[in-house]
Amino acid sequence: MFSYRHAFHAGNHADALKHLTLLACTRHLMQKPAPLQLIDTHAGAGIYRLHGADAAKSDEAARGIARLQALAGEQRLPAALQAYLDAVASFNAKAGAWRTYPGSPLLLFSLMDSVPRRAVHDRLHLFELHPSDAPLLAAHVAQLRAGRRVRVQCSDGFAALKRLLPPPAAAGDSRRALVLIDPSYEIKSDYARVQGAIGDALRRFASGVYLIWHPIIARREAHELPRRLRTLANQAQRGWLHALLHTGAAASSAPGGGLAGSGMFVINPPHTLADALREALPPMLGALAQEAARAHWRVECSMG
Ligand code: SAM
Numbered sequence: 001m002f003s004y005r006h007a008f009h010a011g012n013h014a015d016a017l018k019h020l021t022l023l024a025c026t027r028h029l030m031q032k033p034a035p036l037q038l039i040d041t042h043a044g045a046g047i048y049r050l051h052g053a054d055a056a057k058s059d060e061a062a063r064g065i066a067r068l069q070a071l072a073g074e075q076r077l078p079a080a081l082q083a084y085l086d087a088v089a090s091f092n093a094k095a096g097a098w099r100t101y102p103g104s105p106l107l108l109f110s111l112m113d114s115v116p117r118r119a120v121h122d123r124l125h126l127f128e129l130h131p132s133d134a135p136l137l138a139a140h141v142a143q144l145r146a147g148r149r150v151r152v153q154c155s156d157g158f159a160a161l162k163r164l165l166p167p168p169a170a171a172g173d174s175r176r177a178l179v180l181i182d183p184s185y186e187i188k189s190d191y192a193r194v195q196g197a198i199g200d201a202l203r204r205f206a207s208g209v210y211l212i213w214h215p216i217i218a219r220r221e222a223h224e225l226p227r228r229l230r231t232l233a234n235q236a237q238r239g240w241l242h243a244l245l246h247t248g249a250a251a252s253s254a255p256g257g258g259l260a261g262s263g264m265f266v267i268n269p270p271h272t273l274a275d276a277l278r279e280a281l282p283p284m285l286g287a288l289a290q291e292a293a294r295a296h297w298r299v300e301c302s303m304g
Contacts, residue, residue, distance in 0.1 A: 038108050
């Protein structure tokens with residue numbers, strides 16, 4: 001069951017789309033000085049070495065974040081892309097090729113731990129089931145000295161959502177949560193579990209911001225998932241956004257047999273997200289495309 005290790009894929013094009021979207025949503029929510037519950041149901045190991053044996057084997061970061069690093073010095077990048085590159089740069093030395101890639105847990109913590117946010121009492125809940133990655137994640141989090149602000153559990157992230165939603169009320173009765181659901185989909189049932197978890201989460205807490213990553217692969221369940229998520233959001237009368245980034249590589253010839261494209265489905269997206277992604281994805285795809293003629297991006301949302 002646990003053949004997937006994110007260390008082989010960290011910093012690839014799918015991480016770039018996912019983490020750029022995650023940072024844009026979280027930064028927007030953090031403009032309001034009210035506590036936020038951040039829930040990462042499939043957290044991975046937390047942080048990755050880009051030149052370690054695992055990364056070198058797949059070479060995905062070389063065609064991903066390494067290419068994006070070349071954009072980092074450019075003037076006037078779109079704000080969301082700049083914020084993503086700044087976030088990755090902050091985990092690396094100023095000079096030379098980036099050697100470290102932060103996963104979703106460390107990216108989220110870096111926002112929670114920024115000076116204006118520290119006083120706000122955000123909480124980060126991390127779930128990871130892999131018998132090797134869960135202890136790695138716990139060790140990385142221990143180094144943050146985050147105390148009760150971050151909780152790591154080696155348990156099922158889908159099941160955890162039932163316990164955590166709705167989030168506790170803060171002062172003024174405001175309840176705020178952002179949930180990232182980022183399975184590896186190595187087991188086919190993950191598609192149905194994502195759908196079930198979102199249906200249940202919307203019944204428990206309809207105003208949460210839900211981000212779901214999905215692969216673009218030739219599998220019926222993968223093809224249908226965004227449509228099913230859209231139906232759930234529409235039934236709950238909630239706004240949604242769907243962003244796609246495809247490198248243009250033919251599915252079977254994607255380098256290393258890897259993924260050619262992926263998507264992010266966001267329920268209750270910040271009103272600024274569609275424009276931010278429409279600005280950021282073209283230069284990002286310019287750097288990440290494998291076959292320029294077939295590479296494409298798309299942002300659709302319920303508000304047009
Ligand atoms: N979210 C991470 C990031 O962006 O840095 C990457 C996560 S990786 C794509 C998916 C992770 O989910 C893997 O580390 C896998 O071991 C873990 N996993 C698989 N099934 C799980 C489950 N039911 N609950 C929690 N973690 C699970």
